[in-house]
Structures are given as C-alpha cells and as structure tokens.
Amino acid sequence: MSKLSKSKRDKRKKQQPKRPFARLSDQQQVQNHAVLTNEEGQVVAAIGLQGRQWLLSIGGQTMGNADDPMPMLAMLKHLANVQGKEGRKVDLQYSDGLGELIKVMAAEKDLDADAYLDELAAEFDTIDAEDAATEATADTDADAAAADASTDAVDVEADAAVDADADADDKPKA
Known part of the structure; x- marks a missing residue:
C-alpha cells in the first residue's frame, strides 16, 4: 500500500455525491406554529411541528407531544387567560397553517375560530374549578379529622385522669 493511498481515498470520498437519504441520527427541525410571549417579548411556551409530531x-423544555395540536393550543389559551386575570400581559400568536386548522375544526362545530x-380553554377552567373544590373538601376533611383527633386526645387524657384518681382511691392508706 502506498503512502498516498489514504489521501487518494479521502479525495475520492469528497468528490462522491451526498447520500440521498437522511441519516438516522439527524433530528428534524422543529417548526414553530404557536408562540406565547410575555410583555418583555420572551417566549413562555410554544407549539411546534417536528416531522408528524x-x-x-x-x-424551553419539551413537555409532551401529540398527533393533534388542539389540546396543546387550548392549554396555551388557558395559560394566556390565567396570566391575563393575574394582570400580566401575554400574547398568543399562531401560524397561518395552524390558523387554518383551527378554522376547519371550528367549522365542524359551527363556531368561529376564537369561540x-x-x-x-373553558374545559381547563372547569378542571381548575373541580381541583379547587376537591382541595377545599380535602382541607375541610383534614380540619375535621384534626378536630376529631384533638377531641379524642382530650377524651383519652380525661379517661386517664379518672382512672388515676380511681387507682389512688383503691390503694390502702398507710
């Protein structure tokens, strides 16, 4: 083998056309379709399309993926509503393609896109209300259990005091 064989081989590889198929390790780029930004212009949350997901x-962290973007878009809309109620200004923008998808889905239910x-997003409000009611019930149950426990503790202490007095009366005096 000659000393120049490696350089010849490298030169030949560079001249060959690139492979027509994508490498398995290459990640497809994510195309943003909906972006929720705060008043400083920072991206708070986003929905993107990567391949078919x-x-x-x-x-800045991927929280989940799905075949349908509508539940995720509803979450972002709900988040924007909650932030608005708290006095923070956030802006939800979505791409033309996602806008068309929303219009098609809305037309199936005889609504406009915003409605x-x-x-x-209202579905998330009902979930929040149910969670709040469950937490309130749990707090009330915990308070009642704590009150019952303290009442039981007082009853046990009173019974112990009565038993101690009875034992003292039963003992012979010296």
Missing part, C-alpha cells in the same frame, strides 16, 4: 415546549378556542 406536535411538540409542546414550556420554559372554538375559548370553548377548548
């Missing part, structure tokens, strides 16, 4: 990213998104 819709990805939800919150705070459809509001309806989807």
Whole structure:
C-alpha cells in the first residue's frame, strides 16, 4: 500500500455525491406554529411541528407531544387567560397553517375560530374549578379529622385522669 493511498481515498470520498437519504441520527427541525410571549417579548411556551409530531415546549423544555395540536393550543389559551386575570400581559400568536386548522375544526362545530378556542380553554377552567373544590373538601376533611383527633386526645387524657384518681382511691392508706 502506498503512502498516498489514504489521501487518494479521502479525495475520492469528497468528490462522491451526498447520500440521498437522511441519516438516522439527524433530528428534524422543529417548526414553530404557536408562540406565547410575555410583555418583555420572551417566549413562555410554544407549539411546534417536528416531522408528524406536535411538540409542546414550556420554559424551553419539551413537555409532551401529540398527533393533534388542539389540546396543546387550548392549554396555551388557558395559560394566556390565567396570566391575563393575574394582570400580566401575554400574547398568543399562531401560524397561518395552524390558523387554518383551527378554522376547519371550528367549522365542524359551527363556531368561529376564537369561540372554538375559548370553548377548548373553558374545559381547563372547569378542571381548575373541580381541583379547587376537591382541595377545599380535602382541607375541610383534614380540619375535621384534626378536630376529631384533638377531641379524642382530650377524651383519652380525661379517661386517664379518672382512672388515676380511681387507682389512688383503691390503694390502702398507710
């Protein structure tokens, strides 16, 4: 083998056309389709399309993926509503393609796009209300259990005091 064989081989590889198929290790780029930004212009959350999967990213981390972007878009709309109620200004923007998808889904339910998104986001409001009611019930149950426990403790202490007095009366005096 000659000393120049490696350089010849490398030169030949560079001249060959690139392979027509994508490498398995290459990640497809994520295309943003919905972005929730705060008043400073920072991205709070986003929905993107990678291949055929819709990805939800919150705070720069991917939180989940799905075949349908509507539940994720409803979450972002709900988050925007909650932030608005708390006095923070956030802006939800979505791409033309996602906008068309929303219009098609809304037309199936005889609604306009904004009403459809509001309806989807309202489902999260009912979930929040149910969670709040469950937490309130749990707090009330915990308070009642604590009150019962303290009453039981007082009853045990009173019974112990009565038993101690009875034992003292039963003992012979010296």
